[in-house]
Amino acid sequence: MPVFVYTAIDPATNKSMDGKIEALNLREAKDILRNQGHIPTHIAQDEQSLNLQDALKRVPLLGDLLSPKAGMKDICIMTQQLSTLLNAGIPLIEGLYLLEQQAENQALREILKKVRADVLAGDSFSAALAKFPKQFSSLYLNLIRSGEISGEMEMVCLRLAQLMEKNMALQAKIQGAMVYPAFTVLVIIAVIVVIMVVVVPQFRMLFSGFGAELPLPTKILIACSDFCMNFWWLITLGTGTFVFWFNIFRSGDGKPLVDQWLLTIPLVGDLFRKVYVSRFVRTLASTVGSGISLIEALMTSAATVDNYVLRVAFDKARESLLNGGTLAKPLENTGTFPVMVVKMIAIAEETGRMEEMLNKSADYLDVEVDRAVDTLTTMIEPIMIIVLGGILLGVALALYIPLFDMSKVVAGN
Numbered sequence: 001m002p003v004f005v006y007t008a009i010d011p012a013t014n015k016s017m018d019g020k021i022e023a024l025n026l027r028e029a030k031d032i033l034r035n036q037g038h039i040p041t042h043i044a045q046d047e048q049s050l051n052l053q054d055a056l057k058r059v060p061l062l063g064d065l066l067s068p069k070a071g072m073k074d075i076c077i078m079t080q081q082l083s084t085l086l087n088a089g090i091p092l093i094e095g096l097y098l099l100e101q102q103a104e105n106q107a108l109r110e111i112l113k114k115v116r117a118d119v120l121a122g123d124s125f126s127a128a129l130a131k132f133p134k135q136f137s138s139l140y141l142n143l144i145r146s147g148e149i150s151g152e153m154e155m156v157c158l159r160l161a162q163l164m165e166k167n168m169a170l171q172a173k174i175q176g177a178m179v180y181p182a183f184t185v186l187v188i189i190a191v192i193v194v195i196m197v198v199v200v201p202q203f204r205m206l207f208s209g210f211g212a213e214l215p216l217p218t219k220i221l222i223a224c225s226d227f228c229m230n231f232w233w234l235i236t237l238g239t240g241t242f243v244f245w246f247n248i249f250r251s252g253d254g255k256p257l258v259d260q261w262l263l264t265i266p267l268v269g270d271l272f273r274k275v276y277v278s279r280f281v282r283t284l285a286s287t288v289g290s291g292i293s294l295i296e297a298l299m300t301s302a303a304t305v306d307n308y309v310l311r312v313a314f315d316k317a318r319e320s321l322l323n324g325g326t327l328a329k330p331l332e333n334t335g336t337f338p339v340m341v342v343k344m345i346a347i348a349e350e351t352g353r354m355e356e357m358l359n360k361s362a363d364y365l366d367v368e369v370d371r372a373v374d375t376l377t378t379m380i381e382p383i384m385i386i387v388l389g390g391i392l393l394g395v396a397l398a399l400y401i402p403l404f405d406m407s408k409v410v411a412g413n
Helices: 024-034 052-057 064-067 074-086 092-102 108-118 125-129 137-148 153-207 218-231 232-253 256-265 268-289 294-302 308-322 328-333 337-353 354-412
Strands: 003-010 015-022 038-046
Touching: 003 064, 015 024, 015 337, 024 038, 038 268, 064 218, 074 108, 074 153, 092 108, 108 125, 125 137, 137 153, 137 268, 137 294, 153 218, 153 268, 153 354, 218 354, 232 354, 256 268, 256 308, 268 294, 268 308, 268 354, 294 308, 308 328, 337 354
Parallel strands: none
Antiparallel strands: 003 015, 003 038
């Protein structure tokens, strides 16, 4: 059992006292001290009582690898099953126990065990889940909290499961669309490496006995091959350094610039824009349907979009609502939302059918995403073929032009 060190005040003597106490969790430790008549001022788990695994979990980076983790699919299935159990009239504590027993993912089983213990100790379900921010997003917690307030936890869990399924399907589409370009780029890189490391050196040995001046393209190709073979470590180090600093720049002050550039990339930018908007609209529909106010739902939904440019647009929409304006107009001014989606949101504001119209808008955007994925995969294939063919053609010309000159010299002799 975990051991907690505490500092408390004894009301009888009004003096501070220190000590240790065994309890299942922090909440239980506080209750034990209060039942003893003490007023706890500080409680923390004793570092010396931690086992090796718990101690390693507190180490930066290493702790992230050892901490319990569950994928989105596991969380989605658990949420769906919890909705079914609650709808059948099973209490939350018993439902969590049943989910814990049948969970196939070991990390999810540990999480459910700790969540159930915290709920038994008096914490709310949302507060217990909040202790695992890497598994349960702010959106998930807000919807669960709204279910606790409204008393419709089973319906909220059902909406959450459906939303997660839609997001996973959307993510699968993007990953599927990027497989072919990524594979083609890797093939191009592999071809270039083989040419520079294997093919060009062989021709270089052949050209070394060639008395005539080599053409400029051949000289450039040979120089590039020599650089790759002699300074491969510098190329590797430079690439790794660039990726490292680009990620820092992307997550810091350079995020607005990078996000704006991402949306302007031909084909890819249009796909990402539609994906962001579809995810935002679908999430907004789920949050509004769960009883959350439109302004709060807008903030929660905007947090699911990892793009600075679009988040600024969503902030302007929230300001419009706070000032008594509409939601459709600022979204239209962003130039990101399709006209049909803006019109449907405007109709929803007039008729009060916000959830219904938002879901229809999300369905429309999902169709647009499918079209964008098809367009991307259709256009990427000929582009990659042209790029690869251009590289091979350039290398072939650079290597075989000197051979033609050699054949002329031999024929002349």
